[in-house]
Amino acid sequence: MNYSSMHHYNGIPPAQESIAGQSGTGTGRHPTDNSKIRQAKDLPSPSQAQSESHVSQQDSFDPHAVWQMLLSELALQMPSATFNTWVRDTWVVAYEDGEFIIGLPNAYARDWLENRLRNKIKRALSSFIYRSVQVQFLVCPRAVGDAHDTKSTPLYAPAVEPAATGNWSSQRAQDNSAEQNTGDSKEMNLNPSLPVVGATTDNDMAGLPRRANEQVHDWRNQGRQPPVERAATPSYLAAEQPGDATLRPPLLREAPGDRYFDDTAPVGTIPLNGQYTFETFVxxxxxxxxxxxxxxxxxxxxxxxxxxxxxxxxxxxxxxxxxxxxxxxxxxxxxxxxxxxxxxxxxxxxxxxxxxxxxxxxxxxxxxxxxxxxxxxxxxxxxxxxxxxxxxxxxxxxxxxxxxxxxxxxxxxxxxxxxxxxxxxxxxxxxxAQPDFETRVAILQSKANRMAAHVDHSVLMMVAERVDSNIRELEGALNRLIVQARLMQSPLTLQLATTILGNLSPERNACAPDALLRIVAEHFQLTDSDLCGRKRTKEIAGARQIAMYLLREEHGLSLPAIGTLLGGRDHSTVRYGIEKIGDDLTEDEALRQVIATLREKIYLPL
Structure with missing residues (x-):
């Protein structure tokens, strides 16, 4: 929908395409161009934390660390079973000029991510590295000989490299040692196993096993697709076999006591999350x-x-x-x-x-x-x-x-x-209910302890003051602070934390859901009955989808509850409307302005 064509959008022109030549976001699109691909590798990081609100696009970064940061946030936002089935076993194959090539174990995962998470992943990656990105999903096998260690470690957890020679891990360990000897000893190192970026060369293939790297180049140079894993049953119906773990990407390994999934659960059950115990429940x-x-x-x-x-x-x-x-x-x-x-x-x-x-x-x-x-x-x-x-x-x-x-x-x-x-x-x-301030601080302290990160109490208090909606958002904010501080190779000071969180302010109480519907209707010069009725003109349908999106985002209502408020619509219709607005927000500046205006009205004091 062209939101700027609706007269109540105050004539805001439609957003220009964010990336020249962007195309092909449909299901099943794979990268097939024969251009030279620069493999994902460690790049020079900023020498110090920036006091500005963002890092320039020219600042280098480690694509693997960025992807791990994304996985950490998705793990907090998604049901554990969904994350475990579709997202956990993904890895960065290559990165070049704003395009992430993401490896997946099978075509089922590719199709699911293409249809459900592509735009959300693009938005998140863009927010991490402060530039527009493209994401392509590639089904490709992993070289078992190179994937000697199977578990991926969150950025925040220290890990110990196994004694090994002549392999990828030992090379990374040597690089770490050399880099840390020349690094700034005052910099906080939340993950000693993660190398200080900037010391590897193109030939090191940092962040990617050599055999896997050669396979990607071989497939591209011959103008053909990599072989697709075929299984007798879809991956989401098959029990994880003990040998499957050897196929996970050798990025960063998991620290003892961190996230794990219950591999002993019978087929068809949802595995338990190892972080969710009475001991970690505040x-x-x-x-x-x-x-x-x-x-x-x-x-x-x-x-x-x-x-x-x-x-x-x-x-x-x-x-x-x-x-x-x-x-x-x-x-x-x-x-x-x-x-x-x-x-x-x-x-x-x-x-x-x-x-x-x-x-x-x-x-x-x-x-x-x-x-x-x-x-x-x-x-x-x-x-x-x-x-x-x-x-x-x-x-x-x-x-x-x-x-x-x-x-x-x-x-x-x-x-x-x-x-x-x-x-x-x-x-x-x-x-x-929602936790009070003291409990929010305690939750953040518990989260920091589990992440093996020292965070000053003043930073925890600042986050607790700014995020009072729910625990998931609270932990997500702290997770972002710790990981971005690690990426920037900077101590997590109160000033840096304030900069990273930007304009995030204490949660204001939104108006009641029925009042929200009235605000949306008035903005689009409609009536409440228009939003809740059966009319499906372009203007009414667009306003109705915006109402669905705001009810979900600002009130956290369930899909059935939103459908009931809007005249008894089923949850699949509501889900489609919410996802459509979320996708359009990445491209349409006019829509972003409308959502911002409506949010201001929703939070105006009575």
Missing amino acids: VGSHNKLAHAAAEAIAEKPGQSFNPLFVYGGVGLGKTHLLHSIGHRAKQLGHRMLYVSSEQFTNELIGAIRSQSTEDFRNKYRQVDILLIDDIQFISGKESTQEEFFHTFNHLHASGRQVVLTSDRPPKMLATLDDRLRSRFEGGLQTDI
Whole structure:
């Protein structure tokens, strides 16, 4: 949609194309040009932190470190199962003049990233290196001989290089030693294993195993595509095999005790996140009851609060609590199953199609603790609710524990079956609210400790003051500070932290959702009934999608909740509208101006 053509956009001209000759963002596009590709490598970094609000485009950087930074942020933003399936095993193959070539293990991951995350990845990478970028996804095998170590380490965690000679890791270790001997001893080194950038040559192929590098050049020089991995089943349906780990990119390895995924989980279950434990869960007045109840049922399932229904907004720790219960239950020998309501629905559909409903029921009814995330998404799905009703009854009657999370209490799930609502309300309902200032500081300190980074208390307090919306955004802000300080080879001072966070200010309370809809309608000279009605003219549809986007971004409402506010639209329509506006924002300056104007109105004091 050409947003500038709508008269209420005050005549703002449409945005010019950000990159000359940009094209081909469709699914399945692969880089095939025969131009010379400069492999991703360590480049000279700025000698000191810039006091300006951004780093110039000419400043060099390590593409691998930037990609690791992106993975760290995506891991915080995405459900762990989704991140683990599609994003975790990606790596930088090459970088040249604003174009990242990203390697993937199979075509399924390529198609998923092309369709779902391409534009989000482009926006994030652009914000990290302060220039427009292009991203291409390449399915290519890895040379097993070069991938001797399998786990990737976050930038923030120190790691120890194994004793090895004649291989990529030992060469990197030698480079590190030489560079650190000549570096500024006053600079903070959040990750000693990450080399000081700028000392490698083109022939070193820094950041990429030599055999993999030769393969990429060979494929390009012959004008053909690399071979595509073919599996008997899609990667997202196959259990991870022990040997699969040897194929991960040898970038930066994982420190002990950091993120891991539960490789022992049976096929079809979501693996637990190793960072989400009771030990890393920061308790405050906002979540004290939920935490105490969770610990009690993990110790003695089915004896106290059954079911336990935890509700609260986005990014406040509900999933963390579920994973914590799962870890503790496994340690105590209880049979545990953790899934999302979406996966429960998908497995039920698959079981019906394959006539294996008996296996499906056995899987869910033979556990001691059933943990289901985002149960609100079964609302309105009659078959799913019917099956879950019988599963719930079976578990409850046999003294098994059920734990559910939702963005709303049961009484606010309008299309939920009354039988399920009464059962959900029959146990313990507890909410998780937004953390207070002291708790936010404690959360940040815990996060810094897990990241093996020393962060001054004044920096933690500044971040806690500026970000008060949810824990996910709070940790994301700290993650960005630590990683960017490492990339800039600079101590993380209060001045640098303020510069990196830019204009991020304390969260102001947005107006109520219905008031937000009125603001959007008035801006586009429409009525509330236009936004919530069935008319689909270009102007009304565009305004409606903007309303969807703002309701999601400013209020964190679920897709079904947004659909209900806008006249009963289904969640797939809402998702499409939100993603379309998000994609258009990367290209359309007029739309960016409109969103900024609407946000100012939304946050005006009453």
